[in-house]
Amino acid sequence: MAKEDEFLNEKQHNFNDRQVSRSDFPPNFVFGVATSAYQIEGACKEGGRGASIWDSFSHTTGKIIDRSNGDVAVDHYHRYKEDIDLIAKLGFDAYRFSISWSRIFPDGLGTSVNKEGISFYNNVINCLIQKGIQPYVTLYHWDLPLHLHESMGGWLNKKIIDYFAIYADTCFANFGDRVKNWITINEPLQTAVNGYDTGIFAPGRCENTSTEPYLVAHHQILAHAAAVSVYRSKYKDTQGGQVGYVVDCEWAEANSDRTEDKSAAARRLDFQLGWFLHPFYYGDYPRVMRERIGDQLPKFSEEDKELLRNSLDFIGLNHYTSRFISHVADCDVESHFYKAQEMERIVEWEGGKAIGEKAASEWLYVVPWGIQKVLNYVAQTYQNTPIYVTENGMDDEENETSPLHEMLDDKLRVRYFKEYLAAVSQAIKDGVDVRGYFAWSLVDNFEWAQGYTKRFGLVYVDYKNGLTRHPKSSAYWFSRFLRGGESKNGKEE
Template sequence: WSRIFPDGLGKEINEQGVAFYNNLIDFMIEKGIQPYATLYHWDLPHNLQRTMGGWLSDKIVEYFALYAEACFANFGDRVKHWITINEPIQTCINAYGIGIFAPGLCKGVSAEPFLAGHHQILAHAAAVDVYRRKFKAKQGGQVGFVIDCEWAEPMSDKMEDQAAAARRIDFQLGWFLDPIYFGDYPESMRQRVGEHLPKFSEKDRELMRNKIDFIGLNHYTSRIIGHQPNSQPQEIHFYQVQQIDRTDKWSSGEAIGERAASEWLLIVPWGIRKTINYIVKKYENPIIYITENGMDDEDDPSAPVDQFLNDTKRVNFFKGYLGSVAQAIKDGADVRGYFAWSFLDNFEWAMGFTKRFGIVYVDYKNG
């Protein structure tokens, strides 16, 4: 976004930015690679944050639609698969709740993460609306929305634990998909978030209705979920209202899966099958792409390269997860594609170069 419209307002396009993406897209196609383009992967133009509070302002919906239209016009003759927004929950919670992602807001205002999410849903719908009205007939592409979700496995057969696990999924998938498919947020969110959860107008509902061609699922891990009536005071409001006990161990002490390098990433291949099948059942078997799935190694500058290249753990990870995706397809899921995260070791957001997700090792020192 900031490369196409540095000020975010859609008034003056950056031709150098357009040329950059044209060259990249043309090169990919020349090499036989079909481009899947994400419009927003957290690169908010600073001017929009500075002047109107970024995703906290309803004005951003219009500006995002202008940006999307410029991309469709310049690249849509070659790009046939568009993703509007990547992992909106991360922007909402980590950027406008906890404050560990840009713009780093942590004001303790319970409504702000939900307001940011509200505007991202409407921005997605506005972008799809522009595409269908102005470009789809000629370009024939599809526009989707990428949601990240860890599977929530109930801690026990107790009804309260089953309900807690379902609630956890509502606060991940349902938050962003239910408005598009059903016109409103999940009832579990309405009950627990209350007045902090914005309301959709009839105009909003009309804009959102069926504004999705595919669901992109980013999935890495799973957790065991039980009911926890007493919220922890150190948790932010988003987690407090869910009333869940989120753990990586069963009551026996056995871990749900082997840990990768990151503390949050437990290797649980069967979780992706359950997540896909949940989406199939609730959202009437939509087209699904697995848009991110992978695991990380700890970067150790002193370790010999051979240690990284003997990559048995990652090989087993992908065997397990791809096998579970294949099982979901046999179950009836319409999964059209799979993207590993990541092709190369990269600058992994707040973790920088300390974690290596690449299936290809990158020598940072010697290029």
């Protein structure tokens, strides 16, 4: 592997300490913040909402590190006006949020629409519009109605495609006069692998890891295409919106110039991105996946391929961090998905220094050059389809003993956003068609299996004192940035 200094200075722009401003982006570039329903809404039994798989999972002993759940979360259900007011005051153009499927159809089946759920999201959307904020709506962010899982196997059953299409149709019909940017499914990779291989996410299955993750992925891909077909045939002409879906990818950099490591890095990208993008552009999964997974990888019919073709108006990319990748012939892992890749993810340069400064989560290192590389890769591999960076951010560790002012002065997060945004602006200069950027997350929230032990928010939520909101230094930095100013210390001047 190239030495660190050579790599950063010769092969890659060094984004450290570089100032970045709004003028580095096109005038119509969208800046927003993002959240998801289960992580922020709470009100789990209010407003006619049905249970989701995350309700069940989070109440199962041992699944959430701090034994917490999303029953209340940060109470966005009752405080959405306050939160939207914060978005407006900070100066963001857009808000990416998800709709809870079980708020619309409590049993997921589409037989009886919950009018209270429709009303809630109408109120959220109308409030956003009144504040001049564009809604970017995700239909599925992991919270499958529990009834669909218990009664028919959820994403394991092909019938889920039809139920998802009915749900999507209902959302298009009720909200599409104001919502012009739709995301069908968020991070299908995480649902497939963490939900049905490692079992660390809902529904927590790890019994048939050589088949179930690939079946779940297959049905999610087809569900997206079915929803797009509904939109284009019934709503596109009158509503004029666009529909994409969101993939997640950490950049995979070869650990050396050896052919084996270069192949392993390419393989890693095919397993992360190609799995969920190749079918739309090439009609099938990546060849390396067919070779390594064999008959366990489902096949697309000719009818499926026709449905998939050109069904992405844009690609949403969630990106946080990067890894060096080396080839390992015999991976000592239980996960079928990871074993099939025959690779090792490395977090150190050859001299032993970390690939970047570490955030709170064990998987998250600050590696800004990685986002430029992954954006260029996606553009080159997938026809330079318009891209929105739909999530990007880092977390701090929850610390109950630190005074509030220390928790709010999130210097590393300010630096993270500055350096990653500089890298995104460079990707645009490279010719990548990036249309927008969404910081994760608006507020600290329920961080899935990590519960409330990790804080990703631009806005601090005081869990012990009435869930009060306190903007962090990073929020003020963004506010200055969006107004065209710069700040070196992350605080408003």
